Amino acid sequence: MTTTTVETVERSTGLPDIGDPSKVAPKDARELSRLFFDRLSKLEEGTPDYQYARNTLIEMNMSLVRFAAARFRSRGPEEMEDIVQVGMIGLIKAIDRFELTREVEFTSFSVPYIVGEMKRFFRDTSWAVHVPRRLQEARMQLARATEELSTRLGRTPTTKELSELMNLPEDEVVEARLASNGYNSSSLDAAINGSEDGESALADFIGADDTALSLVEDFHALAPMISELDERDRQIIHWRFVDELTQKEIGERLGVSQMHVSRLISRLLARLREGMLTES
Known part of the structure; x- marks a missing residue:
């Protein structure tokens, strides 16, 4: 580890006291992480030394979150901030569950946790199913056209009328209408109306693979x-x-x-x- 990257002072626990762990170079962070994980396994949870070791591990490995978030850089700055925040949750989970006895690098162990939290974020805040970009745009156009024609005609417009206003083939209007169903989803725990016991949920009728x-x-x-x-x-x-x-x-x-x-x-x-x- 180069002294230009991080200045350290020995603590009473034998761990180096790192001034700003977030500035530790990734290569140095890998070596230091092994040292901190080794000491963390021997410290009593809740003690000041335990919290120091855990918090230092979190800050030292923030670069892993930024690395994982880089694939989503096309998103706006506000959404990128949210992505990094949920990625930090994945990093913390990985730190709390990692053990050196696993004989795997922490970077390899933690990235699935980090990316998993990011994917969960997209799942919870985006379309319920993957819909092509053109159909997502057509859905918004369909919503505007439907509102305009409904106001003008005083009734629900037909597919042909929507097709003429939107200047799209009728089959694409139908596709856009189907795609709009993918924007919202129903909870599998939601009760189904008309069930005999009045308490059945959608999940009760869906099979699943036994992993x-x-x-x-x-x-x-x-x-x-x-x-x-x-x-x-x-x-x-x-x-x-x-x-x-x-x-x-x-x-x-x-x-x-x-x-x-x-x-x-x-x-x-x-x-x-x-x-x-x-x-x-």
Whole structure:
């Protein structure tokens, strides 16, 4: 790490005190992030040192949010500000869920969280379904033409009348009318009128793919490998990935340090991963 990029002073926790984490170069941020994540896993949540480490991680990695938001630079400045804000939510979620034992770079781990929040923002504030640009424009033209003819004729205009006023073929007027249905959506939790029990919702009548089915093959391949582990290793796997205990909690149960638990889990995952690759 170059001293021109960030000036650091050692804190009582052994972490560097970074003056302005948002100005740390991306290359340096990657190295520093590993150090801060390592210390964060050993600090007690809620303490000043824990908050310092967490907040520094957030500010150091803001460049990831700006990088992800760059693909939407054609949007207006006000909307870009909103995009960055929701991207920050994704970054914070990634920081709170990341562990060095995952053996993956934080940048690779966090970008899906960041982009996911941005896509959720567009889903909640844009068209309910993707509609071609020309039809989006035709929808606005259709709304104006319908209002004008309804006022002039005193009734709902026909497709032919709209076609003549809009100077568009009738089939495009029909398409624009259909496209307007994609601008608003109904909640899947909304009650359906006329249902026998009076409480049925649209979601009750829509099937869905069971995403867990794709994991069945992996589970079948993994089961015999786990059965070959000794009892303590199987217990560690169960505590970590079934009971979702923290490394600190597992260490307390085993009577060993959190760092030792981290090494045990890394070794077990590497062994299982190698076995899965060999099977495939």
